[in-house]
Amino acid sequence: MRLRSIYTDRIASRLMVIMLIAILCMPLVIAAGLFYKASPLLSSSSLWELIAGSAWAPTRGVFGFRPFIAGSLYVTLFAFLFASPVCLLAALYLTQFARARLVKILHPVIDILAGLPSVIYGVWGILVVVPLISFLAEDWFGVQTTGYSILAGGVVLAVMCIPYMLNMLIEVFRTVPAGLKEAALSVGATHWETVKHIVIRKSLPGIFSAFGLSIAKAFGETIAVMMVVGNSIGFSLNPLQPGYPLPALIANNYGEMLSIPMYDAALMFAALLLLVIILVINLVFRFIIYRTQLR
Amino acid sequence: MKKRKLLEERFFRYLTGAAAWSLMAILLLIIGVIFYRGFNALTPDMILRLPKGGFYYGGEGGVLNAIVGSLYIAGGATLLAILAGFPAALFINVHLIRFTRTRNFIRYLLDALWGIPSIVYGAFGFTLMLLMGMQASLLAGIITVALLIIPIMVRTFDEVLSTIPRGLPEAAFALGSTNTQTAFRVIFRQGMPGFITAVLLSFGRGIGDAASVLFTAGYTDRIPVNLDEPAATLPLAIFFQLGSPIPEVRDRAFASAIILTVIILIISIISRAIGHKFK
Amino acid sequence: MQSTIAISNLQVQAGSQPILTDINLEIPVNRITVLLGPSGCGKTTLLRCMNRLNDLDKGLKVSGRILIDGEDIYADGVYVPGVRQKMGLLSQRPWPLPMSIAHNIAYGLKLKGERDKRQITHKVEEHLRQVGLWDEVRHRLGAPATSLSIGQQQRLCLARGLAVQPSIILADEPTSALDPTSSKIIENLFRQLKQQYTIILVTHILRQAKRLADHVVFMSDGRIIEQGPPDQLFTNPQSPQLRDYLVDGN
Numbered sequence: 001m002r003l004r005s006i007y008t009d010r011i012a013s014r015l016m017v018i019m020l021i022a023i024l025c026m027p028l029v030i031a032a033g034l035f036y037k038a039s040p041l042l043s044s045s046s047l048w049e050l051i052a053g054s055a056w057a058p059t060r061g062v063f064g065f066r067p068f069i070a071g072s073l074y075v076t077l078f079a080f081l082f083a084s085p086v087c088l089l090a091a092l093y094l095t096q097f098a099r100a101r102l103v104k105i106l107h108p109v110i111d112i113l114a115g116l117p118s119v120i121y122g123v124w125g126i127l128v129v130v131p132l133i134s135f136l137a138e139d140w141f142g143v144q145t146t147g148y149s150i151l152a153g154g155v156v157l158a159v160m161c162i163p164y165m166l167n168m169l170i171e172v173f174r175t176v177p178a179g180l181k182e183a184a185l186s187v188g189a190t191h192w193e194t195v196k197h198i199v200i201r202k203s204l205p206g207i208f209s210a211f212g213l214s215i216a217k218a219f220g221e222t223i224a225v226m227m228v229v230g231n232s233i234g235f236s237l238n239p240l241q242p243g244y245p246l247p248a249l250i251a252n253n254y255g256e257m258l259s260i261p262m263y264d265a266a267l268m269f270a271a272l273l274l275l276v277i278i279l280v281i282n283l284v285f286r287f288i289i290y291r292t293q294l295r
Numbered sequence: 296m297k298k299r300k301l302l303e304e305r306f307f308r309y310l311t312g313a314a315a316w317s318l319m320a321i322l323l324l325i326i327g328v329i330f331y332r333g334f335n336a337l338t339p340d341m342i343l344r345l346p347k348g349g350f351y352y353g354g355e356g357g358v359l360n361a362i363v364g365s366l367y368i369a370g371g372a373t374l375l376a377i378l379a380g381f382p383a384a385l386f387i388n389v390h391l392i393r394f395t396r397t398r399n400f401i402r403y404l405l406d407a408l409w410g411i412p413s414i415v416y417g418a419f420g421f422t423l424m425l426l427m428g429m430q431a432s433l434l435a436g437i438i439t440v441a442l443l444i445i446p447i448m449v450r451t452f453d454e455v456l457s458t459i460p461r462g463l464p465e466a467a468f469a470l471g472s473t474n475t476q477t478a479f480r481v482i483f484r485q486g487m488p489g490f491i492t493a494v495l496l497s498f499g500r501g502i503g504d505a506a507s508v509l510f511t512a513g514y515t516d517r518i519p520v521n522l523d524e525p526a527a528t529l530p531l532a533i534f535f536q537l538g539s540p541i542p543e544v545r546d547r548a549f550a551s552a553i554i555l556t557v558i559i560l561i562i563s564i565i566s567r568a569i570g571h572k573f574k
Numbered sequence: 575m576q577s578t579i580a581i582s583n584l585q586v587q588a589g590s591q592p593i594l595t596d597i598n599l600e601i602p603v604n605r606i607t608v609l610l611g612p613s614g615c616g617k618t619t620l621l622r623c624m625n626r627l628n629d630l631d632k633g634l635k636v637s638g639r640i641l642i643d644g645e646d647i648y649a650d651g652v653y654v655p656g657v658r659q660k661m662g663l664l665s666q667r668p669w670p671l672p673m674s675i676a677h678n679i680a681y682g683l684k685l686k687g688e689r690d691k692r693q694i695t696h697k698v699e700e701h702l703r704q705v706g707l708w709d710e711v712r713h714r715l716g717a718p719a720t721s722l723s724i725g726q727q728q729r730l731c732l733a734r735g736l737a738v739q740p741s742i743i744l745a746d747e748p749t750s751a752l753d754p755t756s757s758k759i760i761e762n763l764f765r766q767l768k769q770q771y772t773i774i775l776v777t778h779i780l781r782q783a784k785r786l787a788d789h790v791v792f793m794s795d796g797r798i799i800e801q802g803p804p805d806q807l808f809t810n811p812q813s814p815q816l817r818d819y820l821v822d823g824n
Contacts, residue, residue, distance in 0.1 A: 016386035019379050023445055024404055027411065030419040030442075037422045086314045093311035099632055106319060112563050113322045115496070116556065117503025119530040123552045124325045126537060127332055159325070162318055179669040182627055183731065186663035187682035187738050188655040192304040197681070202672045213410065220412025222506040223534065247414045247506070254421070254510045271418035275411060282410035290403050297653050 027279055031272060038269035041262055050269065056233050063266040065273065067235040071150070071243035072219055075229060078154025078239065079218045083161045084211055091169035096195050107170075114163035122227035125156035130228055137240050146230070151239040153229035157218050165214040172206030173199060205292045212285035216278045222247035246270055329556060333549030341550050346516045351536070353543040358551050361532035363518045365558075367433060368508060368526060369501030372440035376448040376497055379441070381490075384452035388459075402453065408446040414506040416443045421510035434522040436512030443507050444497040451496060455489030488569050495566035499559050505530035529555045578603060579624065579742065579772070584638035586619055586628070586796075593619050594796045597638070601789075606764060606773045608783045608804075611793035612819065617776045620793070621746050624774070625658045642742075659686065661742040662735020662771075667751035668727035670719030671734075675711050678719045678730055682738035701733040705763060725756025732763065743773045749782070761786060780820070784808060792816050 035042075041050070041063065053064025094103050133155075134147030176199050184194040200207070230242020231252055250267050257263040344357035391398045420439030429435050505528070513525025514535070529551060536548035584597035594616045601607050609617040622628040624640060626647060639646045647657045659682070671678050679698045688694055698715070702708040707729050711722070719730055728748060735743065745764070749757035764773055764786060777783055783790060784804060791801040794815045800807060811817045 012382075013386070013390060016382040016390070020383040020386050020401070023379065023383050023408075023449060024401065026442065026445070027408060030411070030415065033419050033422045033426075034415075086318060089311040089314035090318050093308075093315040097308055097311060098315070106315075108567060109319065109322070112560065113325075115499050115503070115559055115563055116325070117505065117530055117559065119503070119505050119533050120329065120552055120556055120559075121325065123533060123537065123549065124328055127328050127549075128324075159321060162322065166318070177669070178630070179665055179667065180671065182630070182663070182665065183669035183671060183734075184681070185627060185630075185655075186625060186658050186661070187734060188659035188685045189681075190300050190304045190655050192307045193300070193685065195307075198671060216410050217412075220410075220414065222412065222414040223530065227534070227537070247412065250414055250418055251506055251509055268418055268422060271415050275415045278410060278412060278415075279407060282407040286403055286407050290399065297656070300655070301653075 027275070031275055034268045034272040034275065038265050038272055041265035041269050044262070051273075054235075058260050058263045058266065061262050063262070063269075065246070065270065067233055068244055068246045068249050068270065069273075070235045071229075072245040072247070074150055074235075074237075074239070074243060075153040075157060075225060075245050076215055076218045078151060079157035079161055080211070080215055082154060082158035083165055083214065087162055087165045087169055088207070091166055091173055092195060092199070094166075095170055095173040096191070096199060110163045110166055110170075114167060118160060118221060118224040119227075121156055121160045122224035124159075125152060125224060125228040129155045133240070141240075143240060145240050146242075148228055148230035148242050149240050150229060150243040153225045153243065153245065154239070156224050156228050157221055160221060160224055161214045161218050164217055165210055168210035168213065169207065172203045172210060175206070176202050205288050209285040209289045212281055212288075216281040216285070219281075220247060220274055220278050222251050226251055246274055250274075326556060329549060329552050333546065333551075333553040336543070336546035336550035337553055338550075341547065342554060345518070350516070351539060351544060353541050358527075358529070358532050358547070358554070360516055360518055361527040361529045361551070362554065362558075364433075364512070364515075364526035365502050365529040365555075367519065368436045368440055368512060368528060369498050371433070371437035372444055372501045373448075373494060373498045375437065375441035376445045377494065380445050380448035380452055384449050384456055387449075387453055388456035402450070405446055405450045405453070409450060411446075412506070413443055413504050416440075417507040417510045420507060424511055430523065431511055431513030431525050432523045433512065433519045433526040436508045436526055436528070437522075439507045439511045440501045440504060443504060444501050447500060448493060448497045451493035452486075452490065455486045455493060458489070459485045492566040492570050495562050495569075499562040502562075503530060503555065503559060505534060529558075578641075578643060579774075580641045581624075582639050582641070584620075584623065584636070584640060586616075586623065587635045588631075588633050592796055593634070594623070597798060599791065599798065599801070601772060601774060603772050604768055604770070605788035606768050606775055606786050607789045607791060608787035609774065609776045609791050609793060610780070610783050610787075610819075611778070611799075613778055615793045616796040617793050618746055621744050621774060621776050624742075625661050625663060625744060626654050627658075627663070629654065655685070659738045660740050661744050662732065662738070662740045664728065664732055664735065664743065664745040664748040666747045668724060668731045670722070670727050670730055673719065674716045675719050675722070675730065676715040678734050679737045682734060686738060697737055701737045702730075704736060705729040705733040706759070707733060723756075725752050725759065728752060728756065728760060729763070732760070741771060743767065743771050745773065745775045747777055747779075748775070749777075749779075792819070794819075 044061070045063070050063060050065055051069065052066055054066040055062050055064045056067065094106065129152045130147035132147070133149060133152050134145055137143040137145045137147070180198055180202065181194050184198045185191070189197065225245055226248035229245060229248060231244050231248055232242045233244050235243065250270050253263070253267060257267050340355070341357040342362065343359060345360050346358065347354055347356035350356040387398055387401055391401070416439055420435060420442065423438070424431070424435045508528050508531065512528055514527050514531060515525045516527070519526045533548050533551045533555065536544050536551065539545060579601040581597050581599040584594055585592065586594040597620060609620060611617050619628060623636060628634050628636070636648060640648060642657065642660060645652070671681060673681070676698050679701055680694045683694055683697055699708060702711065707726060710726060719727065722730060749760055752760065761782070764775070767773065768788070775786060787804045789801070790804050790807045792799050792807065792815070799813045799815050800811065807816065808820065811820060
């Protein structure tokens with residue numbers, strides 16, 4: 001009996017370690033798999049040509065990812081510019097000014113919205129954001145546009161990121177100890193001065209990380225952006241023009257990639273690029289959080 | 296001086312309040328708009344019937360294939376993820392309980408894993424599928440989605456396990472139980488409600504994700520009976536129907552969006568109720 | 575100028591739960607008044623009422639009056655930060671603000687509107703000297719305040735409070751996180767400071783109360799049970815609660 005339980009303990013423990021190691025190795029395995037599929041492309045053209053090149057002609061075997069990378073960055077930038085100030089202010093309100101009861105009601109709402117599938121946000125974008133941009137562009141600037149644009153992608157992405165960013169910021173501001181705020185209040189700071197000088201300063205690494213992680217999330221978001229961004233190749237700085245972010249490129253062309261040589265390698269390379277960029281951002285900002293938690 | 300400070304105080308109180316409330320308004324507007332637009336097209340047929348011939352041109356039928364397909368894929372993936380994720384989470388919280396640094400480092404890696412976008416999992420799943428000589432199928436979809444939700448599962452399990460008071464496993468050790476006995480008897484019983492919420496959360500993520508099944512699950516108008524048959528999914532049903540120029544079909548996309556939203560809402564409400572009951 | 579504190583009919587409730595009942599108290603000027611009592615008796619709440627820090631606990635309902643220099647601090651339209659600047663606060667553990675040592679002291683001055691750099695530097699030195707910290711930190715005024723030892727941090731917090739020119743010091747078990755040596759330094763500082771300041775000290779350490787008190791207020795269950803000079807209270811307690819407390823506390 002005793003022996004048997006020791007024996008099962010050994011086996012079970014071993015199984016657990018194997019599972020854990022397998023899970024932790026997942027990004028490496030994924031990267032290796034994608035690299036394997038992308039290698040024909042990498043052997044035919046240099047990494048720099050791929051990333052910096054702007055010509056895109058799959059049938060001729062020419063793949064330059066610059067417009068797609070630029071499109072991704074541009075959409076993400078807009079999303080960040082829209083989402084971050086509002087989230088910062090809202091998180092401050094919910095943690096510093098609002099009644100605890102209100103936060104108790106709103107928190108589940110934020111959680112539910114964070115769990116909504118991205119396709120739903122995309123549907124909303126098509127129903128509201130795209131027509132609105134089309135209307136406003138014509139009304140204010142006299143520009144004819146369908147509304148499917150970088151700007152629409154940015155807005156939808158911003159809204160998608162809001163619950164995610166807001167949750168993290170609330171968590172960050174909550175960890176500022178009450179005693180610290182009381183210390184500032186007791187030397188005569190107003191409530192807002194306490195928030196401005198103490199809460200925000202103390203939370204800076206956390207805010208920074210929440211922003212970073214949200215950017216990473218926005219950068220990899222696929223379906224919702226793809227539904228509203230227009231998906232046309234050729235990068236333009238005008239946000240009312242359509243764009244073509246990296247994830248949308250992968251998702252849109254999976255159907256034909258097997259019929260054109262090297263096309264699958266190119267798309268897998270795009271996925272690899274996405275993985276590396278996002279994993280690096282994640283590791284860096286998570287590390288900042290991890291370090292500040294230790295202190 | 297005083298007056299300026301009070302004014303500033305009030306200004307920011309209102310500004311932050313306005314930000315918070317407008318966010319809530321926008322977010323609720325999303326659900327509102329979708330319900331408003333899709334409601335008319337949401338007939339019992341939509342939920343209860345498979346697409347008939349010409350469905351994508353405005354013909355009869357519903358999206359039962361996609362509903363069932365999504366449930367199959369999310370269900371299968373959740374099962375796989377539990378099998379892989381549960382032992383891993385247990386290991387972190389039982390065997391590694393005295394190794395705080397290792398544990399923190401593993402959590403750090405898992406958190407970073409969580410951030411990998413689903414399109415990357417989709418592309419990888421596709422590669423894997425070709426490598427194994429499979430077709431786009433239910434099984435390929437399940438595996439890909441499982442990979443996607445494993446980090447979520449492990450991390451939420453881990454979160455539950457780490458809130459179990461430390462004294463419990465230690466008391467069990469003291470009574471002479473082995474690691475595994477400790478793991479299963481003591482911790483499992485304590486953490487049950489937490490596990491259910493974690494499972495439901497992952498299940499919800501599995502149902503809603505589109506980018507990972509785009510390559511791997513395929514699409515079909517039938518309900519798959521075998522693992523090697525392709526399966527339709529709800530997010531993709533919405534996506535494809537929206538691509539149609541025909542107004543009726545687009546309306547059905549909105550109706551399908553309601554169905555998906557309601558499923559997600561139900562899951563989230565159930566998990567919340569369970570969480571509350573056991574707290 | 576010396577401030578007077580007079581509390582009359584103060585009641586504090588959390589929901590329907592009374593926390594403080596019928597508090598009537600006059601704090602003697604330039605003395606150390608010790609609020610003594612078992613934990614949970616409401617002494618900390620009473621202290622936090624005096625500078626309205628309990629405004630942060632949104633569930634609390636306060637009625638009655640606290641007059642500081644004859645002005646009711648709970649009246650409408652009172653400028654709360656102004657009230658708080660009349661008192662320095664020392665809490666159970668030091669809370670250095672997330673800035674440098676010098677900026678910690680200067681923070682309150684800047685809030686008051688002081689812009690003159692020379693004046694600020696001068697004040698920083700003056701108040702660091704006042705708490706005997708100057709010689710220890712004069713070469714690293716720009717270092718983060720968290721780099722100080724915990725005892726030094728508590729003295730820094732005292733200096734920070736004194737820098738806004740209060741006439742009252744509120745101290746909530748200020749030595750509970752400190753080692754014996756640092757505690758002694760703080761106690762000695764209090765003895766010096768009472769020449770110029772009215773000090774209100776919350777403590778549950780009976781010996782500390784005996785060492786420092788000029789006036790003792792014994793509280794239990796949210797009420798003031800007895801108050802008076804320490805000799806009288808400690809040698810001849812009138813109430814059974816205090817008698818029990820003195821026996822257990824020794």
